[in-house]
Each structure stands twice: as structure tokens, then as C-alpha cells.
Amino acid sequence: MTPALPRRTLLQATLLAAATPALPHPVGGAHAAAATLPAPAELPAPAAWTLRPFELKDVKLGEGLFATKRRLMLDHGRGYDVNRLLQVFRANAGLSTGGAVAPGGWEGLDGEANGNLRGHYTGHFLSMLSQAYASTGEQAYADRIRTMLGALTDVRAALRKDPAVLSAAGRFGTAAENVRGSYQYVSLPATVLNGSAAITLSAWVRPTHSADWTRVFDFGDNTTRYMYLATRNAAGVPRFALTTAGPGAEQGLDGTAALPIGRWSHLAVTLSGGTGTLYVNGAQVARNTSMTLDPSSLGTPTNNWLGRSNFDDPVFAGAFDEFNVWSRALTAAEITSLQSSRAAASAAGRGTLASYAFDETDGGTFTDASGRGLTATLRRTWGGPSHPGFLAAYPETQFIDLETRTTSDYTKVWAPYYTAHKILRGLLDAHLATDDARALDLAAGMCDWMYSRLSKLPDATLQRMWALFSSGEFGGIVEAVVDLYAFTGKAEHLALARLFDLDKLIDACAANTDTLDGLHANQHIPIFTGLVRLYDATGETRYLTAAKNFWGMVVPHRMFGIGGTSSAEFFRARGIVAGTISETSAETCCAHNLLKLSRLLFLHEQDPKYMDYYERALYNQVLGSKQDTADAEKPLVTYFVGLTPGHVRDYTPKQGTTCCEGTGMESATKYQDSVYFRKADGSALYVNLYSPTTLTWAEKGVTVTQRTDYPREQGSTLTVGGGSAAFELRLRVPSWATSGFKVTVNGAAVSGTPVTGTYFAVSRTWRSGDVVRVAIPFRARVEKTPDDPGLQALFYGPVNLVARNSATSQLRFGLHRNAALSGDLLPSFTPVSGKPLHHTLDGTEFAPFFEGTEDPTHAYFRRYEPKVVLGATDSGVTNPARSDGTTLLDEIWSAAPFTGKAALVAHVQNTVTSWVAAGLLSRPDGEKVVTTAQNASYVS
Structure with a gap:
């Protein structure tokens, strides 16, 4: 009896025998010349996507919070010497580095912060430059991309050959130079x-x-x-x-x-x-x-x-x-x-x-x-690459070592396929931005080389490799490989993407079994963006189901209020948030990659929860991770966001050129990538985020311009330009917008009742000059940590407000003292004149998390309501609590909004009666609370 073939072998055989390319442009040969490769301007949208994103060039940022932050990163991208990034590649190939100094830190050479990730930052920088060029059209960015592509092409060619002497001026005549990092x-x-x-x-x-x-x-x-x-x-x-x-x-x-x-x-x-x-x-x-x-x-x-x-x-x-x-x-x-x-x-x-x-x-x-x-x-020292497509800033030895490694040691092997992913992604982004066929040729060569190595390994070896912490981390390489496959149509490239399947994790998530506790967070989040793209390419529902379930295991169960996750880079037990707060909370890479995953999932399934999360993480952690200071030498981006009391954000991680600085550069040059999506058939336009932008919808012949200072403004104005077109405008109603969301078109109210956490649809034939006004009233509210309800974060609309205070112990605040009938907690605060979104309470200033300052902050505070105070009137009664920590005031205000004072008083009476009957409140104290509720005045 013939033994059954392993699943992976069968998959490879099927793929190689009858692959269905996304584009009819197969690459000729393993190392086809650049001229034979197609150079499409846009990544083909998979048929599985029910929505289509717009390219960055189609959505221009207007003046506002995002443009201000982006300008700082654009200046960095324009000012940093790319020859420093290329130094590590040129040195590895034995080429002249022109005296350039390696970036150092994680891009350092031997003896400098290990250096076993060098090359990753170059990939990030290419992606950043590509996004900058796509967004602005500024030629300086394209020129820098082409400089880098030319250098990397030379590097790959040099690696294919035996090393050649690098001559320099000698003591007497000509000397032989050995560039540091050349091996x-x-x-x-x-x-x-x-x-x-x-x-x-x-x-x-x-x-x-x-x-x-x-x-x-x-x-x-x-x-x-x-x-x-x-x-x-x-x-x-x-x-x-x-x-x-x-x-x-x-x-x-x-x-x-x-x-x-x-x-x-x-x-x-x-x-x-x-x-x-x-x-x-x-x-x-x-x-x-x-x-x-x-x-x-x-x-x-x-x-x-x-x-x-x-x-x-x-x-x-x-x-x-x-x-x-x-x-x-x-x-x-x-x-x-x-x-x-x-x-x-x-x-x-x-x-x-x-x-x-x-x-x-x-x-x-x-x-x-x-x-x-x-x-x-x-x-x-290492001979030479095993395949002519090899491209890296260090020898192939890390990849070889990983294949037999059973334990992690980042001083020997530190995530070589992670580094390969960053380079590959940068090359693909460069091709998308510039149509430079050299980028696609280099990317295809890298994937040919990876396939030549990985396809020869037994499935058990691959499973062991990818399960290794740190050493086996491969980032979002699957997503990038599937994107390349969409260009090349090579069966080997799709087969390569599936060689990264970590079956134990995929199967558990597909079965909705939460096994995340103790896993390295950012090692695993990007895996699922790749699985979504594998579903797009193969139709295998296991991949998409696993990705959806994984997202639900993180959001909200392992999510901090700012949208970040992880503690000291690792996932902790489900539902434990307060218990994971530390100086090393919320690694910034995690937020970046969760945004990518949320975006991809929304393109398949228009569940507003994905865009609610997107807004949360973008307007808080991602914006707040960028310091509001210009610097040509450093991107000034956080690694961890410490959420401990009095934490001061570190925008210059000590080692430098870290993973989070890399993703931070990318985040800051694509703020507009998810503001708008369109239905695949062109029948609807989704407005996911309220941001000052101008969309050019070429297929419809119209533009849509948003004018807003959101989130400093509570709403947005959208104006249609160009010709006329019929489509449904779908406006996101944020989950926090519990009342007052209104839409007018040309000054007339649109019929219908907006529902929180959905999209409000306006369908008509739009004409140039049509004006849509969206009102989104903010309210102050708190979010409780699931494992310690008394530890809370304050939000005003989408914005996390943090207390600026140098104390290193938890601050205590009471917020119900003057709550509005709507339930809005803002009346208990005093606005700061001339500083939008800034308020004070008990002498402490609260400010938006997105402000990139070095002020000591408290993202969480201890809720402290010792007395029952209603409408700024103290009843003199101690505020009792249930065994779960819920206080009498919590229960009273949980029923907000109230239609008027009478409704509030009636609810107070019913609540007091219940608490007295439960023995939680004495009858005389209950009567005092009701009397106070009747006599107090309330903000509406």
C-alpha cells in the first residue's frame, strides 16, 4: 500500500501542477531579467474582497493633525542619508561603502547591539519612502528609492560572484581594504x-x-x-x-x-x-x-x-x-x-x-x-549564497543555522526571515510606487531563493522553525509573498507562502481555541495578515476563520485603552489588562500590525468593529507614538508605551533602528490608507474615518473632500466635486457616539435613525457642489479594565485623555460629581482655554494621548467616589459598592442618557430601593440620596 503523502507535499504538488495566477504574467525562469517582469501600477485586488481600498495617491491629506505628524516623518525621510542604510548591504557584498557609517543599533555590525537584524531597517525605509512618494508625488523620494534599488541590484550581483579586492590608498602605494561587515x-x-x-x-x-x-x-x-x-x-x-x-x-x-x-x-x-x-x-x-x-x-x-x-x-x-x-x-x-x-x-x-x-x-x-x-x-568566511536570488545584509549562515536550531539564541540567529520580510516588503512597495522593474526582479529573486531552501525541508522541520521564539519569527512575509505572487503568477511563489504555515497555531485559532497566553505578540500578529492573503489566493476558509478568531482573542480581551497590546512583547492571559500594565506595555509594532489585520478583515467583512478598533489605535497609540519634534537623523518613535503612573515616553529607544521605529516610519506615511473604501461593484463609498482628506474616485469621475479638524472638531463636512455619480455614501457611526449623530445634505436633514456602531447610508445621485455635514457629538466616558474595574481610562469621543502628572503612584479621581443627564462626565472637568481637548480636574491637566510630548502621564487612574454626589451636590452618604466593585453611583449613571431630571430621579429611587432591599444601603441614607437627586441641578 502506498503511504499517504503529507498534507504539505500534496499542496505543493497541486500548486506546482496547476496554479491559477492572479495575473496572466508569469515570470520567465527563476532569474528572469528585470525587463521581462511586469510592472503594474497597482496591486490587483483579490476577488474575495467585497470592498476595494484606494491607493495612497488617490487620497490626499489636508491640513490637520495627521498632516502635521506626517510632515515630521517626511522631513526625516528626505534628510536621512540612505547610504548609511546601504552600508550594511554593500559591506556584506564586499563593495565600497563610500565611507558611510552603518546606522548602528539593530542595524549595527558585529559588536553593536548584536546586528543580527541588519537590513530590516532598509526595508522599512524603502516602504516609508514609497508611501511618501505615492502620497506627495515629491520627486526627492523617488530619487532616493531609485538610488537604493540601484545599490541593492549591485549588491545582489556582487554576492553572485567571488569577492574582488577593494583597493584603497596605502602606506606606500595601493592597499587592500576590508570593509567592516564584509566577512x-x-x-x-x-x-x-x-x-x-x-x-x-x-x-x-x-x-x-x-x-x-x-x-x-x-x-x-x-x-x-x-x-x-x-x-x-x-x-x-x-x-x-x-x-x-x-x-x-x-x-x-x-x-x-x-x-x-x-x-x-x-x-x-x-x-x-x-x-x-x-x-x-x-x-x-x-x-x-x-x-x-x-x-x-x-x-x-x-x-x-x-x-x-x-x-x-x-x-x-x-x-x-x-x-x-x-x-x-x-x-x-x-x-x-x-x-x-x-x-x-x-x-x-x-x-x-x-x-x-x-x-x-x-x-x-x-x-x-x-x-x-x-x-x-x-x-x-561563509563562501557564498546557495541561490543567485539571495539578497541580505549579512551571510546566509543565519538561515542555515535556523534549519537545525532547536533553541533560540538571538546572538546567533535573530529572525532572519523577519529581516527578509522587511526587505521584500520594501521592494514590493518601491515597485508599486515607482513601477521600477528592478524592485520586482529583486523581490522575485528573493522568493525564488527562499523557495529553493524551504521547499527541501521536511514539514516537521518547518513547524519547529516557525514555533521558535525570536529566531523563527518571520513577520508578515506571507502577506508579501502572496502580493508578489499576484504580480508573477509563479506557482512556486504561492507554494512558498504556504511553507510558512504554523499549523498548531492556525488550527487552534480556526477552532476558536485561545492559546495565545505566553506567545510573543508581534511574532504572531503579522502571521494572520498573511493568512488572510492566503485565503484570498487559495480560497481555503481555514485561513480566514483563524484570522477572524485571532483578532477576537486580542480585541478587546488583551487590549489597552489606546489600542495597543502585549506586555514586555508577550501576550498574557485573556481578560488580564490591569495585571499586565508595566513600563514595557503596548509594543508599538503590535498596534501597527493589528491595524493592518483589521483593515484586511474589513475588506472581507464589513463589521464596523474593525474600523472602530482602527480609529481607536490610530488616533491614540499610533499618533501618540510619534514625537512632535523634527529630526533628520531619528524617526522619534516609541518602542514600548509604558502605561505605569507617571510614565515618560521614550521616542529614542536606546539601541536605535528598532522594529518599532521601522513600523513607526511606515505608519506616519500612510495615515490616509483606510479613510475611504469602495464596494467592489462601485455602488457604495465607505467613510471609515473623519479626517481632512480629498479623495479622487477616478472610476466615478468625482472627488470627495472632507474638511474637519477632527478630533478637535466634533464632526466633518464632505463636499462632492467633479461630475455627477450615483452611489451610496456610508458614514461610520462610531460605537462611542451614543446620541446626537446627525447628517444633513445641502442643509436638509437626512431621514433615518443612525445606529451606534453601524454605517449610516445616504443614497442619491451626487452632483458637484453637494455638501454633507456630519455631526458627531463627543462625550466623556470611562473604560474599565476587565480584571480591575476600579482602574479606568478616560475618553472624550475617540480620544484617550491622559493625566499629566509626575506622581509615580496611581492617581485617584471622582467623575460623577457633576455628570450630565446624557451621562457625559465632562461637566466635572474644567476646559483649558486655548488648548482644545485639554481639561483639568483637581489641579491635574488631562490631555490627548496623541500629543507626542515627553510629559509624565497617567493613562489609567483609580476611580474614587467616596460620597454620593449628584449634580455637584454632596448627599453626605458614603458611596456603597457591590462585591464586584460596582458602586451605587456606577449603577445610577449606567442608565444614562436620561430624557430629563424626572427620569433621573425616578431611576435613583428605583436603584436606592433595590440597594436597600439587598442590605447594601440603609433606608435613611437611601432617603438622603433620593432627596439630593430631587434638589440638585443637572447639566443637560
Whole structure:
């Protein structure tokens, strides 16, 4: 009996045999030339979408809160040197970096904040530039995109080839430069030492970095038998050592001072008759007269390297000029003679065992002038990519290591497919924005390379990889791969997208089984945007069902009031919000990706809850994550949003170039992407957000312009321009807009009753000049944390108002003291003149969360209503509470709005009667409460 094939194998076979491309433009071959690739201007909308989004270029931002925030990011995008981003790519390929300094932080090279995500920030920056260009049409952004695409094209081409010497000005002539981050070294033939017992090794070096243990040379077999000269030991000074029994048995020589960075230094070691001497710039700095080992003790070493270590030390960064090896110990005078001239013109003469002048200007080999013909070769520590489509800012070794890794160690492997996703997404966005076919060619090559690796792995290996925290994180790569498939139609690309299925998670969410507790939040949120796109491409409902259920497990059960989620990057137990508040709450990436997921789900199913969430997270966490300060060097975006009392937002995460700074750049250049959607058949226009924008609906021949200062204004005015068109205008009625939502067209009220948390429809043939006015009265309200109802957040309409106070303990406030008959809590506050949305209470100012300041804030406060106060009149009665924490005042005001004072008094009477009967309130105190309700005056 033939064994059944695994599900993944069957899927791959089916896909490869009969894939149905979204576009009839298959790419020719695995590495087709850029000219053969299609360059559509718009990502094709899947048939499964019942709505269609508009492109960024079709929705222009008007002046207002969003435009002000975006302007800061646009200036950053225009001012940051993209050559710094490209440095890590060029270095990895052994190309000249033009002196550019790597961005540092998570984009750092070895020894700088790990650096194992380098390249991810370049992808984010490409996406940001692409969105900036699509939104503004400003040529400067397109020029920067094309510069980056040209550089990345050169990088991929260089990675396909053997490394070539990078020449630089030398001490005497031409030097060989080793760019930091290049992973390149010089390999000498095995016979270079020739069994000599006496020896001199001499080199001119110009270090460009102060990393410890980088080698001038290292001759040996492994980490047991070797002889090396390091530019810096752990104490920062040069060291020579020889051993046949590992580090503990090293016989060495240590210098006395650090070599200067960026300047030429001459190093020489002599060893003969048991005496070793180390010279720096002609001066003797160390001498050891009791050395029992000499180079002949090593035999014929396998590894004879310039710039590389037999240990896992950084490759030498800098330049070499003249490396010579003699089979004798030079005299001090001969060492001195090497300081002022080339070896050939010195008293020492050329090395008799090996002599390299590094005068070559191209190619990857160095001629030996000793007469022994020992040609040296420039190599990469990792060899080269397994596939010509490979593109990255670090070696392929991280991807290879992940395939056998069973535990996470981000210092070795830190989410390589996450980094690949950011680069891939940036390339796709660049193609969409500029129609530059190079971007699509690079993206297609990356996916061809990934498929060539992953398709060969067993399903069990893939499941283990993707379940690894951090190391196996792959971000939104599935979404990006499916988007690429829509362009290329290559069956392998759709098959690749399905190779990232994490079945345990997908199956649990499809069954609506909540297993999120303890999972890394932002590792998993983007998985579900990919699943929605997989559903679009395959029709497999399991994917869409899992994504919908996952969203419902997070919103609202693991959501902070500002729309964010996660604590110290992880999901916690369902329904625990107060218990997860910390300095590391609400990672900003999580909000960014939940917005993307909400948007995608709404395109399938027009449940207003998705756009209610979108408004919440956008107008609060996302806007508030951007500091209101200009800076060309930093995007000034939060990583975590601490929700502890008195927290001061950190807009410059210490390590820099973090994931959240990357997504923050993207968020700030696409604020308008979900303001409007249209039905697939063109019969309706959805207005999801109230934002000053102008929509150009080309298919209808009309424009729709919103003029508003929302959320500083409680409503919006929409004006139709252009020609005439028949369609239904669907205006979102926010879930918090409990009363007063009104719509007029050309001054006349529209019939119908708006329902909270739905869309209010106005259907007509629209003509140029038609004016729609939407009134959306705000009210102040609180949201209670589910696990601690007394801990609350204050909202005014869509805006979270935070208390600005430096106290580091929870503030206590009572809000019912002068509540309006509508239930609005705002009358208990005092507005601040000249500062919209700012109010004070008990001497503390409340301000919108979206203001990107460094004021200490309290996003949550402790509700404190010790007395029953109605209409600003104190009854003198202690405010009792039920066992669940609900107070008498809570229950009284839960019935708001009231049609008038009589309705309120009647409700107070009924509530008091109930509480007295339950033994929660004495009859005399109940009578005082009712009397107070009757005598007090209320704001309507």
C-alpha cells in the first residue's frame, strides 16, 4: 500500500501542477531579467474582497493633525542619508561603502547591539519612502528609492560572484581594504610557513574599528593549534600568541598601547631560539625569552589567514599594505628600515617565505613577490549564497543555522526571515510606487531563493522553525509573498507562502481555541495578515476563520485603552489588562500590525468593529507614538508605551533602528490608507474615518473632500466635486457616539435613525457642489479594565485623555460629581482655554494621548467616589459598592442618557430601593440620596 503523502507535499504538488495566477504574467525562469517582469501600477485586488481600498495617491491629506505628524516623518525621510542604510548591504557584498557609517543599533555590525537584524531597517525605509512618494508625488523620494534599488541590484550581483579586492590608498602605494561587515579575508597557501623554526612576520595595517581580537594573521588548524597576531586583545593592545594546546597554553607577547583607528601602524613579530619580540612602528614593545614553541610546532597549518580568526572573532576591518614573512628573525635595524620604505627597498628586502604588496586593483587574488609563487586569494568566511536570488545584509549562515536550531539564541540567529520580510516588503512597495522593474526582479529573486531552501525541508522541520521564539519569527512575509505572487503568477511563489504555515497555531485559532497566553505578540500578529492573503489566493476558509478568531482573542480581551497590546512583547492571559500594565506595555509594532489585520478583515467583512478598533489605535497609540519634534537623523518613535503612573515616553529607544521605529516610519506615511473604501461593484463609498482628506474616485469621475479638524472638531463636512455619480455614501457611526449623530445634505436633514456602531447610508445621485455635514457629538466616558474595574481610562469621543502628572503612584479621581443627564462626565472637568481637548480636574491637566510630548502621564487612574454626589451636590452618604466593585453611583449613571431630571430621579429611587432591599444601603441614607437627586441641578 502506498503511504499517504503529507498534507504539505500534496499542496505543493497541486500548486506546482496547476496554479491559477492572479495575473496572466508569469515570470520567465527563476532569474528572469528585470525587463521581462511586469510592472503594474497597482496591486490587483483579490476577488474575495467585497470592498476595494484606494491607493495612497488617490487620497490626499489636508491640513490637520495627521498632516502635521506626517510632515515630521517626511522631513526625516528626505534628510536621512540612505547610504548609511546601504552600508550594511554593500559591506556584506564586499563593495565600497563610500565611507558611510552603518546606522548602528539593530542595524549595527558585529559588536553593536548584536546586528543580527541588519537590513530590516532598509526595508522599512524603502516602504516609508514609497508611501511618501505615492502620497506627495515629491520627486526627492523617488530619487532616493531609485538610488537604493540601484545599490541593492549591485549588491545582489556582487554576492553572485567571488569577492574582488577593494583597493584603497596605502602606506606606500595601493592597499587592500576590508570593509567592516564584509566577512572577507585573505587565504594563503598551506605551505606559507614552510616548516621554519625561525620567522619574522611584518604588516602595515590601518584599523577602522576597535573590535577586540580581530586578527592581522592567524595560521593554524582549529582553536587548539594556531599562531596569531591580533590588533587588540581584551585589554585593547596588540597581542601575538602561539599554542598547540589551546588558549590556556598560549605563549604570547602583548603590546603596551592601542593602535590608532584610521591611521597606519606597522606591526612585526620575530621568533628565533626561544625568543619572541613584538614591534610596533619600529619600536620593541614586548619580548619573551622563554618560548618553547616556534612555527614549526604547527606543522603545515590548514588555515593560513589574513584578517580572519580560527575562533568566532570579528573579521579585521581596515586595510592591509605589505605583508611579508621571512625565514629568519630580522634585526632591530632591519625592522626600523621597514618604517620608511617598501620592503623591497629596505635593508630587510622582500619576505623570503611570502611577500604581498597588495597592488592589485581588481580580481580576487594577490601575487606573491617572494619568488615562491604563493598566490593568495580573497574569500568570504561563509563562501557564498546557495541561490543567485539571495539578497541580505549579512551571510546566509543565519538561515542555515535556523534549519537545525532547536533553541533560540538571538546572538546567533535573530529572525532572519523577519529581516527578509522587511526587505521584500520594501521592494514590493518601491515597485508599486515607482513601477521600477528592478524592485520586482529583486523581490522575485528573493522568493525564488527562499523557495529553493524551504521547499527541501521536511514539514516537521518547518513547524519547529516557525514555533521558535525570536529566531523563527518571520513577520508578515506571507502577506508579501502572496502580493508578489499576484504580480508573477509563479506557482512556486504561492507554494512558498504556504511553507510558512504554523499549523498548531492556525488550527487552534480556526477552532476558536485561545492559546495565545505566553506567545510573543508581534511574532504572531503579522502571521494572520498573511493568512488572510492566503485565503484570498487559495480560497481555503481555514485561513480566514483563524484570522477572524485571532483578532477576537486580542480585541478587546488583551487590549489597552489606546489600542495597543502585549506586555514586555508577550501576550498574557485573556481578560488580564490591569495585571499586565508595566513600563514595557503596548509594543508599538503590535498596534501597527493589528491595524493592518483589521483593515484586511474589513475588506472581507464589513463589521464596523474593525474600523472602530482602527480609529481607536490610530488616533491614540499610533499618533501618540510619534514625537512632535523634527529630526533628520531619528524617526522619534516609541518602542514600548509604558502605561505605569507617571510614565515618560521614550521616542529614542536606546539601541536605535528598532522594529518599532521601522513600523513607526511606515505608519506616519500612510495615515490616509483606510479613510475611504469602495464596494467592489462601485455602488457604495465607505467613510471609515473623519479626517481632512480629498479623495479622487477616478472610476466615478468625482472627488470627495472632507474638511474637519477632527478630533478637535466634533464632526466633518464632505463636499462632492467633479461630475455627477450615483452611489451610496456610508458614514461610520462610531460605537462611542451614543446620541446626537446627525447628517444633513445641502442643509436638509437626512431621514433615518443612525445606529451606534453601524454605517449610516445616504443614497442619491451626487452632483458637484453637494455638501454633507456630519455631526458627531463627543462625550466623556470611562473604560474599565476587565480584571480591575476600579482602574479606568478616560475618553472624550475617540480620544484617550491622559493625566499629566509626575506622581509615580496611581492617581485617584471622582467623575460623577457633576455628570450630565446624557451621562457625559465632562461637566466635572474644567476646559483649558486655548488648548482644545485639554481639561483639568483637581489641579491635574488631562490631555490627548496623541500629543507626542515627553510629559509624565497617567493613562489609567483609580476611580474614587467616596460620597454620593449628584449634580455637584454632596448627599453626605458614603458611596456603597457591590462585591464586584460596582458602586451605587456606577449603577445610577449606567442608565444614562436620561430624557430629563424626572427620569433621573425616578431611576435613583428605583436603584436606592433595590440597594436597600439587598442590605447594601440603609433606608435613611437611601432617603438622603433620593432627596439630593430631587434638589440638585443637572447639566443637560
